[in-house]
Amino acid sequence: MILPKPNRLNPEQVAEITAITKEFGCHVQPIIGKVRTIYAIVGDERDDLMINRLEGLSYVERIDRIQSPFKLMDRRSDLANGRLTIGGVTLGEELLIIAGQCTIDPKNPNLFYETSQAVKEAGAHVIRGGVWKPRTNPYSFQGDHKSLDILMEASRRTGLPVDTEVMDEEHLKFAIDAGVDMLQVGARNALNYSLLRAIGKAIGDRPQTSVLLKRSVHMGPINEFISAAEYIAAFGNPNIMLCPRGTTPTLDGYRNHPDESATPLLKEKTWAAVVVDPSHSVGKAAYVPAAALAAVAYGADGLCIESHIAPSKGIGDDPKQSITPEVLTKVIKQAKQLWKIRRE
Numbered sequence: 001m002i003l004p005k006p007n008r009l010n011p012e013q014v015a016e017i018t019a020i021t022k023e024f025g026c027h028v029q030p031i032i033g034k035v036r037t038i039y040a041i042v043g044d045e046r047d048d049l050m051i052n053r054l055e056g057l058s059y060v061e062r063i064d065r066i067q068s069p070f071k072l073m074d075r076r077s078d079l080a081n082g083r084l085t086i087g088g089v090t091l092g093e094e095l096l097i098i099a100g101q102c103t104i105d106p107k108n109p110n111l112f113y114e115t116s117q118a119v120k121e122a123g124a125h126v127i128r129g130g131v132w133k134p135r136t137n138p139y140s141f142q143g144d145h146k147s148l149d150i151l152m153e154a155s156r157r158t159g160l161p162v163d164t165e166v167m168d169e170e171h172l173k174f175a176i177d178a179g180v181d182m183l184q185v186g187a188r189n190a191l192n193y194s195l196l197r198a199i200g201k202a203i204g205d206r207p208q209t210s211v212l213l214k215r216s217v218h219m220g221p222i223n224e225f226i227s228a229a230e231y232i233a234a235f236g237n238p239n240i241m242l243c244p245r246g247t248t249p250t251l252d253g254y255r256n257h258p259d260e261s262a263t264p265l266l267k268e269k270t271w272a273a274v275v276v277d278p279s280h281s282v283g284k285a286a287y288v289p290a291a292a293l294a295a296v297a298y299g300a301d302g303l304c305i306e307s308h309i310a311p312s313k314g315i316g317d318d319p320k321q322s323i324t325p326e327v328l329t330k331v332i333k334q335a336k337q338l339w340k341i342r343r344e
């Protein structure tokens, strides 16, 4: 929809917008009001080049898009009929729980094996474990390639699928070759379009692989997050979960601020499951249970929670952010109850 600056366009201006839209297979239909005339773009109006050229005209105030800019992630797309099943859970039918250490310590594989077994007993369906870590401080532990073997061994021992973050195409290749079930795109890389595209390509013909796409703290409008998912879906694998993980806090005292209120917006616009990460959303173990329940109340289909058998022995975020498997057990129980209440 073209909204002009003047109340009506003159014939030369109408001819100009008609010519531009025609180049893109569309035409213009004036909608004549008493005071103002607006101009509907009839046809597929999603071409950014057409929109940019129209928006660049001095007499155009703005373009309002009627069609969704994302063809695949839109809840009206055919992909909305699909259902994603991971670790025996079909998203939307049962609350999915992903849990495990922020970071695998390659020097202490047993800690990860024990954590994995404990989170399984607590009720987790997928084990998370960071092999490669995006750290703000370049001198912090950056993860270790050896941890990939530990992650896969934990998967064998527990019989559960595993989730780990990939930060570049080399990680992606290693993770796929090792058989990682769920690839995590972190908050820092959610705006890395070449990585998103590479992931989409790599899993295009691998229906057994899914992606947990986190929301970047630098994302603004909700469409920006959904468009990031569209990059992955474009290659044919729709196994994508959207993961709000907290944003820059306006309150001091929080490492991040929960953005679980993004969930209803995502659900309105897309068909994708929303799996909230309450751990990074608050950044402090004591606040995680409340954030997890709030996320479920907001409509989350799943939770991704950092948990460690002995947080004080952990590395990465684990000492400050991981909850123990005992706490996790209670959180899962309450979250499931709340999930049922919400469904009613």
Ligand code: PEP
Binding pocket: 102, 130, 134, 165, 185, 186, 187, 188, 214, 245, 277, 280, 317
């Ligand atoms: C993580 O999951 O450990 C992590 C680094 O998450 P985020 O990308 O949300 O910061």
Ligand code: MN
Binding pocket: 102, 103, 280, 306, 316, 317
């Ligand atoms: Mn972490």
